[in-house]
Amino acid sequence: MHEASIAQGIIDMVRQHTRGCETRAIRSVRASVGECSGVLADSLRFCFEAMTAETDLAHVRLDIEDVPFIINCNDCGETAHNPNGFMVCPRCGATDTVVLSGNELHVTEIELAEEAAV
Numbered sequence: 001m002h003e004a005s006i007a008q009g010i011i012d013m014v015r016q017h018t019r020g021c022e023t024r025a026i027r028s029v030r031a032s033v034g035e036c037s038g039v040l041a042d043s044l045r046f047c048f049e050a051m052t053a054e055t056d057l058a059h060v061r062l063d064i065e066d067v068p069f070i071i072n073c074n075d076c077g078e079t080a081h082n083p084n085g086f087m088v089c090p091r092c093g094a095t096d097t098v099v100l101s102g103n104e105l106h107v108t109e110i111e112l113a114e115e116a117a118v
Helices: 003-017 041-052
Strands: 026-034 061-067 070-073 079-081 097-101 105-112
Touching: 003 026, 003 041, 003 105, 026 041, 041 061
Parallel strands: 026 061
Antiparallel strands: 026 105, 070 079, 070 097
């Protein structure tokens, strides 16, 4: 389960970017997970919660934004959602397409209490 190593990376990132801040001031971490990134959001959330359960980060919530797999066809201009990750245009069948979203895995935000100073 590679979600465990990703969860550990998120925890390490939170600690690195909130150094000098009390951990109780950390409210949540927001991540964007692409539909075709190879990461299962539920597994990532489970691993994050299990790895922080008995630590000073136990209160921190991991919020995950699911990002759909969207392609754009260079031949006909169609923009389409393809949950299977196919790079074929559903309108014209062309393979000259560009991925607009759905492969990403990003930590986008670490929310702190207003009184926290980093």
